[in-house]
Amino acid sequence: MIFLGSAGVPTVCRERTTAAGIRCVAELKLNAFECEFVRRVGMSNEMAREVGELARELKIKLSVHCPYFVNLCSQEKEKLKASQKRILDSVERAHFMGADVAVFHPGFYGKLAPAEALEAVKRACAEIIDGASAKGIRGVQLGLETMGKQSTFGTLDETAAVCREVERCVPVVDWAHLNCRYGGVFKTQEDYGKIFDELKPLKLKHLHTHATCAEYTLVGAGKGNEKHHLTLDAKKPDYEPLVREILRRKIDITLISESPTLEQDALFLKRVFEKHGYRF
Numbered sequence: 040m041i042f043l044g045s046a047g048v049p050t051v052c053r054e055r056t057t058a059a060g061i062r063c064v065a066e067l068k069l070n071a072f073e074c075e076f077v078r079r080v081g082m083s084n085e086m087a088r089e090v091g092e093l094a095r096e097l098k099i100k101l102s103v104h105c106p107y108f109v110n111l112c113s114q115e116k117e118k119l120k121a122s123q124k125r126i127l128d129s130v131e132r133a134h135f136m137g138a139d140v141a142v143f144h145p146g147f148y149g150k151l152a153p154a155e156a157l158e159a160v161k162r163a164c165a166e167i168i169d170g171a172s173a174k175g176i177r178g179v180q181l182g183l184e185t186m187g188k189q190s191t192f193g194t195l196d197e198t199a200a201v202c203r204e205v206e207r208c209v210p211v212v213d214w215a216h217l218n219c220r221y222g223g224v225f226k227t228q229e230d231y232g233k234i235f236d237e238l239k240p241l242k243l244k245h246l247h248t249h250a251t252c253a254e255y256t257l258v259g260a261g262k263g264n265e266k267h268h269l270t271l272d273a274k275k276p277d278y279e280p281l282v283r284e285i286l287r288r289k290i291d292i293t294l295i296s297e298s299p300t301l302e303q304d305a306l307f308l309k310r311v312f313e314k315h316g317y318r319f
Contacts, residue, residue, distance in 0.1 A: 223275070
């Protein structure tokens with residue numbers, strides 16, 4: 040199945056609450072919603088349960104995005120523990136609302152070499168999973184997002200390495216981030232296919248992804264750094280070849296629009312899928 044939705048409350052929604060956002064997504068004939076805990080986890084477990092009941096009633100697939108203030112590579116014990124708590128709190132809310140993945144930005148290399156950062160992230164994720172298990176939470180996966188700057192942990196290889204070795208961790212492919220990081224790597228259907236091939240060893244039943252476009256600067260040797268998000272008509276990258284490759288491979292996937300025009304670009308993707316024969 041293919042799920043399309045917005046990262047947070049759609050821009051056309053007058054009431055700026057999670058419940059209103061889910062209703063709005065359903066009215067727009069989309070079928071996914073990512074609950075954004077941008078600065079903090081301000082939702083109670085009871086509210087999360089109510090949100091989940093509404094989403095199930097409206098047949099909306101839920102996911103959660105953890106607060107941005109997370110750095111699992113931090114060498115400061117207090118910052119690391121605070122980061123882990125923010126993720127664990129998000130996982131707990133995801134559990135009560137019936138979301139299957141809690142997405143987060145793993146962190147910055149800082150003074151660590153990439154190999155050292157990988158070990159730090161693996162340790163931190165394993166501890167979060169242990170914390171979730173202690174709370175009786177087993178159905179929520181940790182979603183490590185691929186990142187768009189050279190200073191951040193989150194190449195596709197790094198993300199996949201964590202997911203191979205730590206249970207209940209999955210990659211969250213941000214197509215624009217990877218396009219920025221590798222200096223405009225996505226030009227053809229085959230370029231997208233290489234990503235799916237690299238993820239094959241993980242044997243994922245469903246792939247959670249983010250869709251937007253982004254401006255980037257080149258920093259040499261085919262590498263780049265993300266600057267800011269753009270709408271999908273910027274074609275940085277072009278999503279039509281991705282749609283064709285998803286349909287060719289019959290991939291179960293979620294695409295959450297993080298575009299400046301959230302729901303408009305989710306609907307744009309829907310039209311592209313329908314153009315190529317998919318029926319929602």
